[in-house]
Amino acid sequence: MISFKNNVSHFYPYLLIVVGVFFIILTSQAVISPISQIYLSIGFILATLFIRNKTGPAARLLMIGLSTFVSLRYIFWRLFYTLSFENPIQTFLMLTLLAAEIYSWIILFLGYLQLSWPLNRKEYPLPDNHDQWPSVDVFIPTYNEDLEVVRSTVLAAKALDYPENKLTVYLLDDGRRNSFQEFAQEAGVEYLTRPNNFHAKAGNLNHALSQSSGDLIAVFDCDHIPVKSFLVRTIGWLHKNPRISLLQTPQHFYSPDPFQRNLDTHERIPPENNLFYGLVQPGNDFWNATLFCGSCAVLRRKALESIGGFAVETVTEDAHTSLKMQRKGWESAYLRMTLAGGLATENLALHIGQRMRWARGMVQIFRVDNPLLGRGLTLGQRLCYLSAILHFFFPVPRLVFLIAPLSFLFFGQNIIYTTPLAVMTYAIPHLIQSFMTQSRVQGRWRYSIWNYVYETAIAIFLAPVVLKTLFFPEGGSFNVTAKGGLITHNYLDTKIITPNMIVVVLLVLASIAGCVGMIVNHGNSDLAQTYMMNLLWVLANLLVVMAAVSVGYERRQIRRTPRISARLPVTVVDPVNHQRFEAVTVDLSKGGLSLQVSGNLPDELKEIVVEYQNSEDKIFSSIPAVIVNRHGHIVRLSWQARSIQEECDIIEMIFGRSDTWLHWGNYSSDKPLHSLLLLARSIVNFIRIVVLRQHIG
Numbered sequence: 001m002i003s004f005k006n007n008v009s010h011f012y013p014y015l016l017i018v019v020g021v022f023f024i025i026l027t028s029q030a031v032i033s034p035i036s037q038i039y040l041s042i043g044f045i046l047a048t049l050f051i052r053n054k055t056g057p058a059a060r061l062l063m064i065g066l067s068t069f070v071s072l073r074y075i076f077w078r079l080f081y082t083l084s085f086e087n088p089i090q091t092f093l094m095l096t097l098l099a100a101e102i103y104s105w106i107i108l109f110l111g112y113l114q115l116s117w118p119l120n121r122k123e124y125p126l127p128d129n130h131d132q133w134p135s136v137d138v139f140i141p142t143y144n145e146d147l148e149v150v151r152s153t154v155l156a157a158k159a160l161d162y163p164e165n166k167l168t169v170y171l172l173d174d175g176r177r178n179s180f181q182e183f184a185q186e187a188g189v190e191y192l193t194r195p196n197n198f199h200a201k202a203g204n205l206n207h208a209l210s211q212s213s214g215d216l217i218a219v220f221d222c223d224h225i226p227v228k229s230f231l232v233r234t235i236g237w238l239h240k241n242p243r244i245s246l247l248q249t250p251q252h253f254y255s256p257d258p259f260q261r262n263l264d265t266h267e268r269i270p271p272e273n274n275l276f277y278g279l280v281q282p283g284n285d286f287w288n289a290t291l292f293c294g295s296c297a298v299l300r301r302k303a304l305e306s307i308g309g310f311a312v313e314t315v316t317e318d319a320h321t322s323l324k325m326q327r328k329g330w331e332s333a334y335l336r337m338t339l340a341g342g343l344a345t346e347n348l349a350l351h352i353g354q355r356m357r358w359a360r361g362m363v364q365i366f367r368v369d370n371p372l373l374g375r376g377l378t379l380g381q382r383l384c385y386l387s388a389i390l391h392f393f394f395p396v397p398r399l400v401f402l403i404a405p406l407s408f409l410f411f412g413q414n415i416i417y418t419t420p421l422a423v424m425t426y427a428i429p430h431l432i433q434s435f436m437t438q439s440r441v442q443g444r445w446r447y448s449i450w451n452y453v454y455e456t457a458i459a460i461f462l463a464p465v466v467l468k469t470l471f472f473p474e475g476g477s478f479n480v481t482a483k484g485g486l487i488t489h490n491y492l493d494t495k496i497i498t499p500n501m502i503v504v505v506l507l508v509l510a511s512i513a514g515c516v517g518m519i520v521n522h523g524n525s526d527l528a529q530t531y532m533m534n535l536l537w538v539l540a541n542l543l544v545v546m547a548a549v550s551v552g553y554e555r556r557q558i559r560r561t562p563r564i565s566a567r568l569p570v571t572v573v574d575p576v577n578h579q580r581f582e583a584v585t586v587d588l589s590k591g592g593l594s595l596q597v598s599g600n601l602p603d604e605l606k607e608i609v610v611e612y613q614n615s616e617d618k619i620f621s622s623i624p625a626v627i628v629n630r631h632g633h634i635v636r637l638s639w640q641a642r643s644i645q646e647e648c649d650i651i652e653m654i655f656g657r658s659d660t661w662l663h664w665g666n667y668s669s670d671k672p673l674h675s676l677l678l679l680a681r682s683i684v685n686f687i688r689i690v691v692l693r694q695h696i697g
Contacts, residue, residue, distance in 0.1 A: 034425055037073075041429035044070055048433060052440045057117065060441060064112045067437035074430035075105050077422075084417035093407050094415040100397035100404075103390070108434060110387035115441050118282035121335055124236035130163050134239060136231060136298075137214030141172040141204045142222040143197070147179055149343070150222045152590060154187055155648045156655055157220065161228045161618055168214060174204045186644055201294070202317035206309040214301065221295035224251065224342035228617050228656040234298050237333050245303030245330035246322055249296045249337060250277035252664045253344035255562040258351050259454065262551045263682040269447055269675075270667045271344075272454050278445035278665055280388075281334045287380030290332035291388060294318035296340045303330045313368055316361025323369060323385055327376030338661035343562075347554050348496050352461050359392040359462050360469045366390075367473035395463035398455045402503060402541050405534040409513040420529035439670045448672040449544070449679055457548035460499040490556050492690065497552035500545055507542040514538060547679050550686035561590040564654060572597060573609040575624075583635075588654045592628065592638040601627075601635065610637070612653050619656055621649035
């Protein structure tokens, strides 16, 4: 009976989705009068406003269904009632815009499919008998990264809470550096290198695979520091189900990304990657289509060996590896628990370079191992992978939407052949409905409008990569994203912002043309309204592009070790007089920490020992430090680690706690107006700085 109930429970979402899609497609094609379309749109919007704050999957699915219905009606209308081929140029522009809109609708629908029923899997405990636990090899690949970045990850991996006789840590050095080998020996981990760098990261991992023997492989990028409980909280699912080949966890970045830092929205706007790890991956997990993301994951050796190791055919070896394993019938899992923290890209240029590699790799998969073709995948898996791949085609449609209104405002080419009233009755409801639904579904993981900013800032750089790879998939090479660098002064990256500044100039000129057109044609209401519609389109684009330009103002970042806020009870010990003072941490970093001390430390006290105990995570740290400065009861300290063990104590205290990253999704639900105001404030600050020439190097 229990098994039957579980099967019915899992089948229920499939049934709802299939029936819903069939009904929506059947009814959305109905032809009705313009006034009836207006009433229908108003009714749907009012219904959406009524249910948008309701909780539970039923409200979410109903909103998705309403949005899909309205958007389908819009697409049918565009296909059958808005096309008129007047001349070759106008025809090309019209079909280009239509293709961009169809692409956006496909992405919208696939996104709804992924997010319709997130699995939200909980951790599964390992058996009490340690002898039954699988052996684990930890791989930490590195190529040209600084040793200071790598040390923390290696020491944290070495300190993982797991039986010592079942855990082996490997430092995989494709840079073949003596300093790394010496550090590995000092830290007590295995050091592996190879005579060449064939297939980059994938080749490095495959070489380690051939030199090791653990049942499971845990992979961490060299800047991703795991908590001590990482293995015991993830491996339970692989032990329970021998068909699971992969368990992926979120990749959390504890330093602000370029958008958060340069737009001054850190801790006010969710990071760009939160939507993927907070919602998309749990949605993929429901369809048994979890993507391997290259780090913070555990894989089964037998599954990897069944596909010949990590995929080397594309530069995104991670997603391609999970795709190949799932084609072989292996299952996958996702645990939405942040159990490791890494460093975000330091500036927009590095961020763009990273996204270019991702885009190239996903387009390569589309060409050489298309998930819609071949055997082994379920329909849900095919659609989830298709969504992930097609997402990286966004640069081309994004640019089309940015410049499309210029066709009419500059050249008089009408690329949507209809009346302004028809646009109001079909296009506006489609936009409002999808906007409200995405705001409700994405909630605290992605705020309204910001996805347009993320995409616009990099679209002009990624578009050539996407198009080139689409026609020549064999090109391109793996590039390592630099981490741990500094930005010593504020500066405007003119090279990065120049393409988007050109777009800004074009949009400003188009705005002027729109205003002039409305004035000159005030006697022709239809023409004046057409100018007005295109003008509003241009102004919306201008807001987004200005925000994208603002990201190019790089703000100073002079800390090699970002501070992490944490309230931890510690004891400050005077090593000479053995006096003890209770204190609470304010923030911590690998360089030092701030304390709020109860009572007054003696003025002559300079060198102290910080003691911290966390029995739940088996952390017992005793670390020497030097007092740097004092402000009342707030004391700033600098760590003075003199041994590997003391350095390891620092890493465990800062990064090893199970609750270190619990705050990663602690954002309030999306409020579109508030999101818009934050965006406008960022633009105003950027204009103020540039106009006044403040701090620009």
